[in-house]
Each structure stands twice: as structure tokens, then as C-alpha cells.
Amino acid sequence: MGYLVLGLVAGLAAVERKGFLQGMLSRPIALAPLAGWALGDAAGGLLLAPPLELFWLGAVNLGAALPVHEALGTAAITGGAVLAGRALGVPVSPEIAVLAVLVAAPVALLGRKADRLVEGWNERIALHAEAALAGHHVREAVRCNLYGLAAPFAIAAVLAPLAAAVAAAVIPLLLRAAPGAAGPLRVGFFALAGLACAAGAKALRARAAPRWFFATFAGCAVALLVLGRLR
Amino acid sequence: MISLVRVDNRLLHGQILETWVPRLGIDQVVVADDDAADSELAKAAMTLCVPPSLPVRIEPIDRVDFGGLAAGRDKVLLLVRDPAGLERARAAGLTPALVRKVNLGNLHFEPGRKQVTPSVFLSAAELDELRSLAAQGFEVEARAIPSEPPTGMADIERRYAAGR
Amino acid sequence: MSAPAPSAATAPAKVPRRSLARVFWRSLFLQASWNRRGMQNLGFAYAIDPALRALYAEPARREEALRRHLGFFNSHPYMAAAIVGGAIHHEERVASGVEPARGPLTYKQTLQGPLAAIGDGFFWTALRPFFGALAALGALLFGAAAIVVVLVAYNAVHFVFRAGLFLAGYRQGDRLVATIARLSLPVAADRLRAAGAGLCGAAAAVFLFRAGAASGPVAAALAALAAGAGYVALARGARLLPTAYVATLVGVGAAFLLGHLHGSS
Numbered sequence: 001m002g003y004l005v006l007g008l009v010a011g012l013a014a015v016e017r018k019g020f021l022q023g024m025l026s027r028p029i030a031l032a033p034l035a036g037w038a039l040g041d042a043a044g045g046l047l048l049a050p051p052l053e054l055f056w057l058g059a060v061n062l063g064a065a066l067p068v069h070e071a072l073g074t075a076a077i078t079g080g081a082v083l084a085g086r087a088l089g090v091p092v093s094p095e096i097a098v099l100a101v102l103v104a105a106p107v108a109l110l111g112r113k114a115d116r117l118v119e120g121w122n123e124r125i126a127l128h129a130e131a132a133l134a135g136h137h138v139r140e141a142v143r144c145n146l147y148g149l150a151a152p153f154a155i156a157a158v159l160a161p162l163a164a165a166v167a168a169a170v171i172p173l174l175l176r177a178a179p180g181a182a183g184p185l186r187v188g189f190f191a192l193a194g195l196a197c198a199a200g201a202k203a204l205r206a207r208a209a210p211r212w213f214f215a216t217f218a219g220c221a222v223a224l225l226v227l228g229r230l231r
Numbered sequence: 232m233i234s235l236v237r238v239d240n241r242l243l244h245g246q247i248l249e250t251w252v253p254r255l256g257i258d259q260v261v262v263a264d265d266d267a268a269d270s271e272l273a274k275a276a277m278t279l280c281v282p283p284s285l286p287v288r289i290e291p292i293d294r295v296d297f298g299g300l301a302a303g304r305d306k307v308l309l310l311v312r313d314p315a316g317l318e319r320a321r322a323a324g325l326t327p328a329l330v331r332k333v334n335l336g337n338l339h340f341e342p343g344r345k346q347v348t349p350s351v352f353l354s355a356a357e358l359d360e361l362r363s364l365a366a367q368g369f370e371v372e373a374r375a376i377p378s379e380p381p382t383g384m385a386d387i388e389r390r391y392a393a394g395r
Numbered sequence: 396m397s398a399p400a401p402s403a404a405t406a407p408a409k410v411p412r413r414s415l416a417r418v419f420w421r422s423l424f425l426q427a428s429w430n431r432r433g434m435q436n437l438g439f440a441y442a443i444d445p446a447l448r449a450l451y452a453e454p455a456r457r458e459e460a461l462r463r464h465l466g467f468f469n470s471h472p473y474m475a476a477a478i479v480g481g482a483i484h485h486e487e488r489v490a491s492g493v494e495p496a497r498g499p500l501t502y503k504q505t506l507q508g509p510l511a512a513i514g515d516g517f518f519w520t521a522l523r524p525f526f527g528a529l530a531a532l533g534a535l536l537f538g539a540a541a542i543v544v545v546l547v548a549y550n551a552v553h554f555v556f557r558a559g560l561f562l563a564g565y566r567q568g569d570r571l572v573a574t575i576a577r578l579s580l581p582v583a584a585d586r587l588r589a590a591g592a593g594l595c596g597a598a599a600a601v602f603l604f605r606a607g608a609a610s611g612p613v614a615a616a617l618a619a620l621a622a623g624a625g626y627v628a629l630a631r632g633a634r635l636l637p638t639a640y641v642a643t644l645v646g647v648g649a650a651f652l653l654g655h656l657h658g659s660s
Contacts, residue, residue, distance in 0.1 A: 018426050018429065019424065019426055019427040019428075019429075020423055020424050020427065021423050022426075022472055022473075023546075023549070023550045023553055024523065024526065024527070024546055024549050024550070024553075025546070027523075027527055029527055029530040029531055029534065029542055029545075029546075030530075030542065030546055033534075033539055033542065042539070046534060046538065046539055049531070049534055049542070050531035050532070050534050050535050050598065051531075051602075053527050053528075053530065053531045054527075054528065054531050054595060054598060055635070055639065057524045057527050057528065057591075057595075058524070058635075060515075060519040060520060060523070060524075061519070062515050062519065062520075063469065063511065063515070064431070064434070064469075068636075094609070098643060098647075101639075101643070102640065102643060105636060105639070106636065108636075109636070119429060119430055119431050120430075120431070122428045122429060122430035122431075122437075123430045123431055123432045125428045125430065125437060126428065126430045126432045126433050126436065126437055127432075129437055129440070129465060130465065133458065133461060133462060133465065136454070136458065138454070138457065138458055138461060141440070141461065141465070142440060142441050142444045142461070143441070144428070144437065145424060145427050145428045145437040145438050145440070145441035146424065146427055146428075146441070147428065148427045148428030148429070148430075148437070149424075149427050181647075181651070183610065183650065183654060184646075184647045184648070184650035184651040184654060185647055186609060186610050186614070186650075187606070187610050187613070187614040187617055187646050187647065187649070187650035188643045188644070188646040188647035188650070189643075190602055190603075190605065190606035190609070190610070190614055190615075190617065190618040190621075190646065191617050191618055191620075191621040191642050191643055191645065191646025191647075192621070192639060192642060192643045192646070193599075193602040193606075193618065193621075194599055194602055194603070194606075194617075194618035194619065194620070194621035194622035194625065194642070195621040195622065195625035195638065195639055195642040195643075196639075197595045197596070197598045197599035197602065197622050198595070198599070198621070198622045198623070198625035198626035198629060199625070199629060199635055199638075199639075200524070200527075200528055200531075200591075200592075200595040200598070201591075201592040201595035201596065201626060202626060202629040202630055203520075203524055204520075204521070204524055204525075204528075204588040204589070204591040204592045204595070205520065205588065206585050206588035206589045206592065207585075208585075208589040208592075209588055209589055209591075209592035210592070210626070210630070212589045212590070212592040212593040212596065213592040213593065213595055213596040213599075213626065214596060214623075214626075215593070215596065216593040216594075216596030216597045216600070217596035217597070217599045217600050217622060217623075218596075218600075219596075219600075220596065220597045220600030220601070221599075221600040221603050221604070221619070223600075224600055224601070224603075224604040225604070225607075228604065228607075228608075
């Protein structure tokens with residue numbers, strides 16, 4: 001049941017990402033909490049959302065150049081984390097979350113390959129439209145634009161649950177085999193989150209961007225530490 | 232100097248401004264196109280999309296001073312719409328001594344054109360024009376953005392022969 | 396003077412509001428069948444069809460109009476709304492007989508490249524990542540409610556722009572370019588990018604603090620190292636996913652080793 005729900009969420013996100021709307025609903029910051037909520041662990045999705053959003057902040061579709069499939073990656077990672085937690089009988093923790101990223105993130109690269117295939121298939125829809133118009137089937141020539149929504153939906157709906165299933169199978173094994181790894185893995189989660197912030201800043205290409213990144217980083221870190229001491 | 236001649240049906244757009252201009256350190260873009268030079272709309276739109284630090288000149292092909300651009304200190308990216316424009320630029324004085332590299336960026340599908348890269352479709356007449364450019368000494372390549380591997384003349388010929 | 400349609404000389408052809416609303420709704424599906432042959436051509440034809448139906452009662456003329464909009468088209472999906480609107484502006488003139496059938500096509504071909512460049516530079520590489528970073532930082536500090544607020548705000552801006560551009564294109568036709576110029580989007584983009592980078596820095600500080608609270612000062616130091624060294628590596632061209640694995644595994648390994656030393660001493 002969980003896998004069906006995850007497939008549906010991932011498929012709809014893949015459609016929103018390019019074919020319809022593009023209003024950030026398929027960005028990791030929205031999709032991770034949604035997928036977590038749909039699977040019964042909204043807090044787990046909320047744990048993953050900020051690092052994944054920042055990590056893939058530069059995943060944008062410029063002209064014909066394709067980015068990695070950040071929505072598919074997010075759905076697979078969140079699904080894998082929540083389902084692994086379910087298998088272990090706990091909510092998503094940082095150690096589960098970081099393992100889910102390590103196991104499932106590469107599916108985002110696979111998603112880009114699939115996107116290229118889809119562009120090829122869509123050429124057939126274009127040919128179909130030209131043929132329909134030549135045969136005076138005007139309604140069909142216009143409507144067939146929507147046929148292109150099916151393939152991205154199907155691909156994400158299949159690949160996200162598959163990758164999540166791998167993560168949900170591997171993560172409980174790892175954590176049961178090496179219970180001592182939980183502490184270091186938790187640190188690994190924060191290292192990954194730190195890198196995600198760097199990736200986000202790097203994606204914002206302005207001459208002043210490095211200065212702003214390092215200045216606010218240092219300033220906020222000092223401020224938070226002082227506040228923490230005072231408490 | 233003229234750093235690159237770019238052939239692109241869409242003339243000035245994101246791929247050129249976001250990738251080629253920074254990669255080559257371009258100081259000035261010259262759009263050699265009669266239709267664009269004749270259209271207030273085209274001139275306004277192209278001026279609008281570039282940062283103030285990058286001057287753009289839009290001129291009819293016959294009016295472009297290729298020798299002057301090649302002798303100047305600014306690094307120039309010369310933009311033409313299609314291989315027919317290249318042919319006219321050659322007739323107006325563009326030679327391999329002024330610029331070596333000719334890049335085919337986006338030539339869109341039309342009936343009778345065959346695909347040689349994901350973004351370049353060529354007609355038989357256009358292929359002839361490219362052959363004659365290469366024979367004259369221009370280095371012809373096809374790619375949309377600089378991070379892609381270039382497709383040279385030999386591959387273009389091969390893919391055209393195999394194309395549908 | 397011979398008018399192409401009998402009514403043309405008396406009343407200029409107008410697309411009713413209802414049809415305009417349908418065109419706008421359909422323009423949200425612009426990239427549904429993105430293909431290498433015509434890129435957004437199918438989406439454009441799909442979007443503009445209700446307007447063509449309103450303008451050309453005669454099936455042959457409607458087909459001919461549709462055929463010109465099935466040609467190559469590619470622009471930024473938000474900015475394309477302006478071109479769809481402007482194309483309808485020109486189609487009305489074609490239907491009224493005051494402009495040749497090439498008019499709408501020339502308009503599309505002239506504007507698609509420059510407007511794509513503006514849209515990529517403003518929406519895709521500045522505004523959206525800025526809101527993404529804002530939502531991420533908001534979620535860290537205030538939870539899910541912050542995400543909802545930021546996404547609603549983003550989509551308010553998104554729809555104001557998209558609908559505004561559509562109407563500006565429809566009403567103003569060629570004068571649209573001057574309207575867009577007044578927005579000075581490239582300047583705004585630069586500021587949004589710098590501010591977005593600042594938000595990323597603040598998020599990194601929050602993670603550092605959380606790492607310290609959850610796992611001690613060593614974890615905080617490792618998170619800071621990942622952010623600082625990670626930025627330098629990525630700026631020098633390191634690939635994203637491999638860098639993420641290195642950063643994570645270095646963090647796990649260092650924590651494991653230090654914990655081990657600490658435990659055995």
C-alpha cells in the first residue's frame with residue numbers, strides 16, 4: 001500500500017515538475033514533507049526537506065539542457081527513509097535519513113536518462129499531431145499535447161517505489177548489523193546537510209554570492225552559539 | 232578579434248548568454264541578420280536580455296565590418312541565423328583568416344532537414360554550404376553549449392548520410 | 396480594398412474573455428509534450444487553440460492558423476505566457492485582415508530567444524532558488540507552516556507574473572518589450588541570488604548548531620568543514636553527487652575514529 005501511495009505522489013510530482021504548472025510543488029522542500037505525510041511520517045519528510053532542497057537548488061531546466069531528476073530522487077529518498085523506519089519500528093532519524101540519501105540519491109541520475117528517452121518518444125507525438133492535422137483531425141492534433149504527461153508520470157511512479165524498496169531493505173539490515181554506527185551516521189547527516197548548504201550557495205551564481213554565504217554562515221553561527229550559551 | 236561564429240535559428244538566447252559568453256570571455260556580441268536589424272521589436276528584445284556590461288550590435292549582414300571586428304581589441308561573438316547567412320557573410324568578406332571557428336548551435340527541424348545532433352537539423356543545401364566553408368579552411372563544429380563534446384565535419388557528414 | 400472576411404471591415408475580430416481564460420489555463424501545460432523536433436510546439440498549439448477557434452469560424456482557416464502554431468517554439472514556460480498573449484494580439488489582427496498571416500509567427504520567433512534568456516536568468520536561477528532557500532531555512536526554524544507560507548508567496552508572485560505577462564502581451568503586442576524592460580529583471584536577479592546565498596549560509600549555521608546539540612562539538616566542526624570545504628570544492632568544478640558521498644563518508648569516518656579514540660582512552 002505504501003508503495004502505491006509513493007508511486008502516485010512521485011508520478012504527480014514528475015508531471016508538476018515540467019509538463020504542468022511548475023509552481024515548486026515538486027521541489028524537495030514541498031515534496032519530501034508531502035511524501036512523508038502520505039506514508040504516515042510527515043516529521044521524517046520534514047527532516048529531509050531542507051537539506052534536499054538546498055542540495056538540489058541548482059537543478060534547473062535551461063532550454064534543452066536537462067538537470068538531474070530531483071523530484072524522483074526526493075520521492076525515492078523520503079519513501080526509502082520512512083519505509084525503513086517502519087521496518088525498524090521507529091520514525092525517521094538522521095541516521096536513517098543519511099543512509100536513505102546514500103542509497104537512493106543516484107536514482108536522480110537515472111531519472112535524467114529517462115527524461116532524455118521521453119523527449120525522443122514525444123517526437124512521435126509531434127509527428128502524430130502533424131499527421132492528424134494533415135488529415136483534418138484538428139481536435140486530435142491539439143489534444144495530443146496531453147499524451148506527453150503519461151510517460152514522466154509512469155517512469156517516476158515505477159522508479160521511486162523501486163529505489164525506495166532497495167533503501168527500505170538495505171537500511172534496517174545495516175543498522176541491525178552495526179548498532180554502533182548510529183552515532184557516526186548521525187554526524188554524517190549533519191556533514192551532508194552542511195554540504196547541501198554549500199551546494200545551494202554555489203547554485204546561486206552572483207559575484208557577491210560567496211561573500212554573502214560565508215559572512216552569514218559565520219555571523220549566524222556565532223550568534224547561535226552565544227544564544228545557546230546564554231540559555 | 233572574432234572569437235567565434237555561432238549559427239543559431241533563435242539568435243540570442245540563454246545558452247549563449249549563460250554559457251558561451253562567460254566561457255570565451257566575450258566583450259561584445261554582433262548579430263549579423265537582416266531581419267533582426269530591420270525589426271525594432273527584435274532590437275529592443277535583444278538589448279533587453281543582456282546585462283548592461285555586454286554591448287550588442289545588430290546589423291544587416293552586408294554592413295558588418297568583419298575586418299574591423301577581427302582587428303579590434305574586443306573579443307567578439309558573431310551571431311548569424313542560418314548557413315545561408317554564413318554564405319552571405321563570406322560574400323561580404325568573412326574569411327578563415329579573420330575567424331577560424333564556426334559553431335552550429337540550434338538549427339530547428341523543418342521538412343527536408345535531417346538531424347545530425349539533438350539540436351541541429353540540416354538541409355542538403357546547408358550541408359553543401361558547410362562543406363564549402365570547411366574546404367575554405369573554417370573549423371566547423373556542432374554543439375549547443377561548450378560543455379558538450381563537439382561534433383566535427385566528418386561526423387556531421389556521416390550522421391547526415393545515415394539520417395532520416 | 397478587398398477584405399478577407401465580410402465582417403472584417405466593420406468590426407475588428409476579438410477573442411472573448413472566456414476563451415482568453417481557457418488559453419491561459421492551457422498555457423500551464425506548455426511543456427507537456429516537450430520534444431526535440433519542435434520543443435514546446437505542441438504545448439503552444441494546445442494553448443492558443445481556444446483563441447483560434449473563436450477567431451476563425453471557417454475550419455480551413457482555423458486549420459491553417461493551427462498549422463503555423465505547430466512550428467518550432469521554445470521559451471521559458473512563465474515568459475512564454477507573454478508570447479501566447481502577444482500571438483493572440485497578432486492573430487486578432489490577422490483575422491481582421493489588417494496584418495499578413497506571417498505576423499504572429501514573426502512575433503513568436505523574434506521574442507522566444509530573448510524572453511527565454513530573461514526567464515532563465517530571473518525565475519529559474521534567481522527567484523525560485525531564493526524562495527527554495529527561504530523555505531528551507533524557514534522549515535528549519537519554524538517547521539512545516541513556514542514551507543506553506545513561502546510556497547504560497549512564491550505562487551502568488553508566479554501567478555501575478557504569469558497572468559500579468561499574458562495580459563500585457565495580449566493588450567500591448569509589440570510594446571510588451573518596453574513593459575518588461577521597466578521591470579529590470581536582470582538587476583533584481585543579481586540581488587536575489589546574493590540574498591539566496593546568504594540564506595544558505597544561515598541554514599548552514601543552523602545545521603552546525605543542531606549538530607553540536609545532537610552529537611557534540613566534533614559533529615559541529617565536521618558540519619562546518621563540509622559547508623566550507625564543500626563550497627570551495629564545488630566552486631572549483633567538483634561534481635555534486637560524488638562530493639556529497641565524500642563529505643558524508645568523511646563525516647561518518649571521522650566521527651567513528653574520534654569516538655573510538657575517545658572510548659578507548
